[in-house]
Amino acid sequence: MFNEMSGEDGVIRPAYEGVARWIERTGSETLLLKTEEAEAIFRRIGITFAVYGEGGDPERLIPFDLIPRVFDAAEWRRLDRGIKQRARALNAFLWDVYHRGEILRAGIVPERLVYRNDAFLPEMVGFDPPGRVYSHIVGIDIVRTGEGAFQVLEDNCRTPSGVSYKLETRTVMMRMFPELFRQLSIEPVDDYPDMLRKTLEEVAPPACKGSPVVVVLTPGPLNSAYYEHSFLADRMGLELVQPQDLFVDEGRVWMRTTRGPVRVDVIYRRIDDDFLDPIAFRPDSMLGIAGLMQVYRSGGVTICSAPGAGVADDKAVYCYVPQMIRFYLGQEPILENVQTWRCSEPDELAYVLSHLDELVVKEVHGSGGYGMLIGPKSTKAEIAAYAERIKADPEDFIAQPTLELSAAPSVAGGGIAPRHVDLRPYCLVGADMRLAPGGLTRVALREGSLVVNSSQGGGVKDTWVLSE
Amino acid sequence: MLSRNAENLFWAARYLERAEGAARLIEMGQRMTLIPGAGRDEWRSVAAVAGAAHLFDGEERITDASIVEKLVLSPDEPSSIRHCLNRARDNARAVRTGITSEMWEALNDGWRRLEMADPTAALRDLPAILEWVKARASVFRGAADSSMLRTDGYYFLRLGGLIERADLTLRLLDVKYFVLLPETEIVGGGRDHHQWTSVLHATSAARAYHHVYRGDFSPWKITDFLILNPRFPRSVAYCYNELSRYLELLAIAYGERKQCNMLAAQMVSRLADTEMGEIFATGLHEFTTEAIRHNARLSGAIHRAYHF
Incomplete structure (x- = not known):
């Protein structure tokens, strides 16, 4: 097992020198106390995560581990290039399969994986979304198994969640340990909402003249990621709407406001394809915005991510992403897949x-x-x-x-112990590609556990990228 | 702003005010039951003001425990404090982008306290629980006051709180009007004095009242204070002056006066032109009944005007 702090030979790796000194100076007892303090902050702010299909607390806290996970500048440079390369290839693949399907004709990806995939939407065939972008926020789950060994475990092209935890863990860390941020040069992450807003504005539909009205569409407060939806809307200064707040009239989408109807140009939706438009997808459903797909297809509104983007991120298609990178970009993949x-x-x-x-x-x-x-x-x-x-x-x-995921020091088991971690960066794709330094580090806090999903008892850590 | 969000803000404030009102009423009831020989029916009038009289129909003598169960801890009874706090929080949660984090923290801090509470312990700790409920409402209002942008959202929030507050004072008078009828002055005695002052206590008015009337507890002065005194922040006149002011600010922001502006203005001028004697001449009970109806009409008119 690769220990990110002490390396293969037990010598503290340069990226972790500052953190190691801090742990030494603070002591595990104080860190345990501070953990409780952090939990109280999270509870009061209301950063919670509901777990599907389990009873108990509907607004449980996501466990937060105080000890940050660190990348040095060189490590991040490589990850940054690899992540952007992959996000570009995935979008090229989506445009291709909804048009001529060159990669299928070339026999590189089997047709049935695409055309018989539930996430493939015939309604999208031949349609050009603004900027040819389908997945505007690409979440790429990355694991590490050795010094230079990073591998992609999974792609998320629909609506990857968790970025609010990344931003909130940083806020809490800066509030609790300001001296750490003064002593070490850590890249800031708080411009993510601005980057996301710019990305969404860049993909305004052809019908939009002037400055686009962007909204965040949530299923509502009962959704497990509602906290994140409201957090992002708030930080971007956008309205957080539910399906019943929107309606279609005269070929455009409108939201109901206290001043009457207001036109909407771009929808950052955090609901599944199935619940977007009952006319197009679920005649039996009362949910969604009737007629939305028709407005979308006629260029009256942009839906982010595009309906049907999920066809690029299932685990069978995943196997072919390295080939996609070669096929569309003519490059060798910077980040490998897991076998x-x-x-x-x-x-x-x-x-x-x-x-x-x-x-x-x-x-x-x-x-x-x-x-x-x-x-x-x-x-x-x-x-x-x-x-x-x-x-x-x-x-x-x-x-x-079964990968030997790398481990990072964590407050666990009554002291400080290595626990397995992964990384989910959020790559933004509009007219430009944008990637905030780091990502969300998830940690499997149970000893020996390899499952980092928050729905399975995983926690989160602040992720640091040291500046040059 | 989204109509749904305006509605959420209005009702978040309204439910929180209602929870606080229930806490004040229960405090009043507790105070009454401490008087020897008195207080047997006091819980019944508390329940009546809270709009929950029917819950106690089967109980010949309402106990403190029953009040705690139905008006404090019940998750479903529309009048219970827990229900109102949950609804306030649900509404605020649905409009998280429309409120500040300070306001959210005021509602979220300890929100499961009543859910976790064991009835016996809750009965024992009742004064502390009621204090806590009132503090939640105060912190929320204070947070709104010091952190929220003065735009339409703030006005909707204030409107919800003020409508509910006017309603509570009116319902209190509606149920306790017999205590305040002039005849009772003839009966006199310690018990009536206690009844009157308990009404003042329920509205946090006891000390303010002293300040204005220096211990002269007569029914019309108490009624005057609770209905017509524009300087007392729980009086009907104060609430309506404020309602009218916020509705006017909305009308300016939206460039349009609506029916709700008229309804509020009607009540404001009516209260300004009224002498206390007149309310007693036409009947306190008739006055409160009509004012409660007017209040409900105003709430409906606000909903319609802003597409809730």
Whole structure:
């Protein structure tokens, strides 16, 4: 296991020197006390996360670990290039599959993965979204397994969440430990909302003349990420609307205000494709904005991310992203994929079934850490039951080696101990590409656990990128 | 602003004011039950003012425990403090971008306290709980006062709070009017004095009243204070002067006066032209009944004017 602070040889790595001195000086007892203090701050501000399908506290706190996770400038430079490269290729892929499908014709990506994918929307075929951007916020989950070894675990092209935690953890850290920020040069992250707003304004629809009206569309306060929706709307100075606040009239979208209807140009939606427009997608649904898709297709409004963007981010398509980078950009991938076996291929299926005890198996369309099998941590009976599920529908599963995720020092188990971490940066795609330094670091606070999802008991850390 | 957000602000303030009103009423009831021989019906009038009399129909003698259960801890009863606080928070949560973080923190801090409370402990700690409820409302108002932009959202917030406050004072008078009828002065005695002052206590008016009338507790002066005194912040006149002012600010911001402006102005001039004697001549009960209706009409007119 790669320890990000002490490295492979036990010598403190340069990026962590400041943090190591701080931990030494502060002591674990004080850090434990400070953790409680931080929790009180989070609770009072109301930074909570609801977990789907579980009882208990509907507004539980996401655990926060005080010890920051650090990248030095050189490490980040490489990640920055790799992330932007990947986001560019994913958008090129989306434009391609909704037009001529060159990559499918070239036999690089199998057609069925695209055309038989539930996230593929025939309504989008032949349509050009402004700037040819489909995924305006690309969340790319990255793990580290060694000194220079970064790998992409997953792409999120629809509406990746968590960026509010990244910004709030920084706020709390700066409030609690101002001296750290004075002593070390840490890149600021607080311009993310401005960058997001610029990105959204850049993709205004053809019908918009003058300065675009942008709104954030949320399903409402009961959604698990509502806190984030309101946080982002607030920081961008935009209205946070629910579907019932919007309606379609005379070929445009309007919101209901105390002054009467106001036109809307760009919708940063945080609701699923299915619930956007009952006429286009769910005739049985009362939710959504009737007629929205027609306005979108005629250039009266921009929906971010574009409906149908999800076809680029499922776990089967993921396997082909390195090929996409070569195909569309003519470049070698800067960030590698994790080795992946597709159970749809008979050879690979056979390998997976005979190595279940050492692999991680995931549902192709799943997300949030649900419904996966972690071979080394499962009982024989669990493995046998999962094998039956795979055999019943092999196309629905992929498998990856159980990665030795890097670990970073964390306040855990009554002291300070290494815990596994990953990284989710948020790459913004408009007329320009923008990437705030760092991202959201998620940490598996349970000892030995490799699952960092907040829905599975994972926590978050502040992520530092040291300036040059 | 979004109509839904205006509505959320209006109702967040209104529900919080209602929770505070319930806390004040229960304090009044507690105070009354401390008087020997008195107070047997006091809880019933508290419930009546809170609009929850029907909840206690089956109880010959209403106990403190029953009040705590139904008017403090119940999650579903529309008059209970817990229900009102939750609704206030739900409305504020739905309009998180329209309120400041200080305001949100005022509502969010300890919001599950009543949910966690065990009925026995809640009964024992009732004074502390009621103080806490009133403090939530004060902190929220103070946070709004010192942190919120003076735009339409602020006006909607204030309107909701003021409508509810006027309503509470009127309902209190409506239920307790018999205590204040002039005849009772003839009956006299310590108990009536206590009844009157308890009405003042429920409106946080006891000391303010002293200041104005120097201990002269007569029913018409108390009524005058609660209805017509424009300097007392829980009087009907004060609430309506403020309602009228905020509605005027909205009319200026939106460039249009609406029916709600007329309704508020009507009440303002009516109160300004009224002598206390007149209210007693036409009947205190008739006056409060009509004013409560007028208040409800005004609330409806605000909803219509701004597309809630």
